[in-house]
Amino acid sequence: MAWVQIRINSTKExxxxxxxxxxxxxxxxxxFVDAKDTPIYEPKLGEVTLWADTTVIGLFDASVDMQAITDQLATLPAxxxxxxxKVEQLEDKDWEREWMDNFHPIQFGERxxxxxxWRDIPDPNAVNVLLDPGLAFGTGTHNTTALCLRWLDSLDLTGKTVVDFGCGSGILGIAALKLGxxxxxxxxxxxxxxxxxxxNAERNGVADLLEVYLPEDQPEFEADILVANILAQPLRELHQVILGLLKSGGQFALSGILEEQVASVEDIYSQYANLETSLQDGEWMRVAGQKH
Known part of the structure; x- marks a missing residue:
């Protein structure tokens, strides 16, 4: 199907x-896309934050009369x-295939x-997690998820209880199960x-080993390992909750932290744990340590 898009200059209001x-x-x-490369890193929970200069992009079937569309839009008080x-004709192509071609198997750590x-598994003897890209949850392509996956790969998880705090797609928890x-x-x-x-756990054959809960429904437990790929603000605000899920001597990794935020996270968690040297991937950081 052929498509046409209209790009409209706007404000966040x-x-x-x-x-x-x-x-x-x-x-x-x-x-909605950023018109002037102005980053928004950490909106408040439940808040939809737009850029001061926002481009609104609408997609229409190419058969639509775009003159009639723009005439109607021009009547808006805003x-x-x-x-x-700007009205642009988009190339007629198989967009689903185009999107799928952009994703390939990615290795994290050694295993x-x-x-x-839809891709062939490169190494059948490796630890393979099958996960398709989605709209909202992690797939491993983002730096913050990659930092956590490499950390999990470096551990001996055999027989361990692991918490995936802010589990999203379940990628970190499923990887932990596949790693033992x-x-x-x-x-x-x-x-x-x-x-x-x-x-995703069902697809990977580990559904019987994965438990998922809303915070208000979770049982009492103490885990050996915790990984939290969220954002710096909730990591700071929820530090007592996060650390309370770990037994003494338990290990944790925290991600979703920008370089300029890492010191504030380290300051809090260093009071309760021995921290490793924080690692960086792009502008993102991972804080890891062992609870006292």
Whole structure:
């Protein structure tokens, strides 16, 4: 199917109004992108944060009369002072195949591979986790997830109980099970994350060893290993909760921390643990240590 897209210059105050109007006009997909490369690293929980200068992109079937669309958009009060837009014809191609071709098996550490289900497994004798890219949860391609996967690969997890705090897709917990962990407990505030973790564990044949809970439902336990790939702010605010899930001598790795944030996380956790030298991948850091 051929597609055409309209790119509209906006502000964060008007972006959602424009999006609503595009949807009313039959647009099946609306995307917000940063117009001026202004990073937003850590929105508050449940908050949708947009850039001061936001580009709103609407996708339409190429048969749609785009003149009629732009005429209608021009009537919006939010756009009457300045309506800057660009309509672009997109190349007609198999976008699903194009997207799939961008993902390949990736190795982490010595033993561990993360493999999309449509790709051949490079090393059948390795520890292989089958995980397809999704829209919301980790797949191993982000620096923060990679830092955690390499850390897990470096450990002897045989017989260990592991906590995946903020489990998302379940990638870290599933990797831990494949690497020899006896039990993994995944915790997340998003019920969809728990469902994704269960589905991915089933695909990898470890569903009977993975337990997932909302925070308010989790049982009491003390784990040997904890990994948390979230963000610096909740890592700081929830340090007592996180450390409370570990037994004395338990090991942990914390990720989702920017280089300029790492000192504040280290300052808190160093009061309760012996920390290793924090490792960096791009602009992201991993803090790891052993609880006192």
């Amino acid at each position: 008007n972006a959602e109004l424009i999006s609503d109007e595009l949807m009313e006009l039959g647009c099946p997909s609306v995307t 756009l009457q002072e300045q309506f800057v837009f 561990l591979w993360i493999c999309p289900s 962990a006896e039990r993994v407990i995944g915790i997340d505030i998003d019920p969809q994350a728990l469902e994704a973790s269960r589905d």
